[in-house]
Amino acid sequence: MxxxxxxxxxxxxxxxxxxxxxxxxxxxxxxxxxxxxxxxxxxxxxxxxxxxxxxxxxxxxxxxxxxxxxxxxxxxxxxxxxxxxxxxxxxxxxxxxxxxxxxxxxxxxxxxxxxxxxxxxxxxxxxxxxxDAEPPHFTEAHFETLLSKLNTILPGEESLYTRYNEFISQFVIPKEKLDTVFTTAIAEARTRTNKYIKLPKNENFVLEYVNDKSWSGYNYYQGKSQSLIQINTDMPIYIERAVDLACHEGYPGHHVFNALLEQNLVEDKGWVEFSVYPLFSPQSLIAEGSANYGIDVAFPGQERIDFEKNVLFPLAGLDINKAETYYEVLALMGKLNYAGNEAARKYLNGEITREECAKWLEKYSLNTPERALQRTRFFDQYRSYVINYNLGKDLVADYIDAQGGTVEHPEKRWEIFKELLSNPHTANSLK
Structure with a gap:
């Protein structure tokens, strides 16, 4: 028993x-x-x-x-x-x-x-x-060093802020020529992208010019490879922004990113979670980082400068005599970009007021008072989202470079870039 x-x-x-x-x-x-x-x-x-x-x-x-x-x-x-x-x-x-x-x-x-x-x-x-990311910290001394270098490029008796803003004012696209310049830049970006990434046959976009926004450009993806791209004309738009926004919002940026996710993950694999894009999510770091890095992929190094000087400058009616100095200035301003993150960190942590935040941006980003206040509005609306543009770009660049996608190997670069756009990734998966 x-x-x-x-x-x-x-x-x-x-x-x-x-x-x-x-x-x-x-x-x-x-x-x-x-x-x-x-x-x-x-x-x-x-x-x-x-x-x-x-x-x-x-x-x-x-x-x-x-x-x-x-x-x-x-x-x-x-x-x-x-x-x-x-x-x-x-x-x-x-x-x-x-x-x-x-x-x-x-x-x-x-x-x-x-x-x-x-x-x-x-x-x-x-x-x-x-x-899913850890933003780096930079000291004021770091930005002061960069401003010192800029001071050497733009010598003069007036304040660096004044010299800088007077200098770049020579490179503003006249409003009546915005559409011509932008559509030309977008067409070139699309041609370059289509050479390496087979885009859906019906892909297209609508371009609109808008006002009273906290951002400079936005892509509203509509599905079925269609996008609405809006450009904010509140502030002066400088000549380099044509290629920036053409690539970032369009080719090979947000428009291509969303089209590839829809095609590869939603339609081909049936992964329906990718049919919705929550903005405040790890997906945004990849989206913004790849869109900014995509500018360098589509227009590497001297190719971008040549295209802007030979095509876009004439269309905008701009003088190319000071273009070389302008590109030196832009390179330094790119390194100063992280000053915006520090301003957002201090402001959102309650360490400084809106007015103090704007003054910080005027000092270290050399923003006009109007532009600085516009950026504080962006901080209010999108908060720590600001890290996705610069940190996101750096992480994407390091990821692709580490796999052999260097500027010397453009086909490999595009291949890895396409893989990144077409599959699930977060900041940690890029390490």
């Missing part, structure tokens, strides 16, 4: 141990995730940057008077728990990358909801939780 009981007990124990762990389909979680992101978007018009999934997944509920943060956060926590139940046995490296990015996107959404409901994070904490 005792042996029989022991045998029964052993069978029950073995059955219990051999029972497979409850698993959840990542595709099922993905659908719930998309619907949840769209619901959060009801409470922040910037939250959903693009959506090109089924219309029936869009929220049917009306926006409530107050943010239901607790309920939404609980929904995210549920999805996070389900991610832990996904059976990764047999997963390819790409599928593992999908799951890893999925979990980081969920963490970002939860963090953003907490911020929307009043929770305070430091600039660095927020950047880590939302963008």
């Amino acid at each position: 005792k042996k029989s009981l022991y045998f029964v007990f052993t069978l029950l124990l073995l059955n219990s141990c051999s029972k497979p762990k409850e698993t959840v389909s990542l595709n099922t979680i993905a659908e719930d995730y998309v619907k949840l992101i769209l619901e959060i978007g009801l409470y922040d018009s910037d939250f959903v940057d693009a959506y090109y999934g089924p219309d029936e997944w869009k929220p049917t509920i009306k926006k409530l008077d107050t943010l239901p943060a607790k309920t939404l956060i609980e929904s995210i926590s549920k999805l996070q728990s389900q991610c832990k139940q996904v059976n990764t046995e047999g997963f390819s490296n790409l599928e593992k990358a999908r799951l890893m990015m999925f979990e980081k996107q969920l963490l970002a959404a939860k963090t953003k909801l907490e911020i929307m409901s009043g929770k305070v994070y430091s600039f660095d904490e927020e950047a880590k939780l939302i963008y």
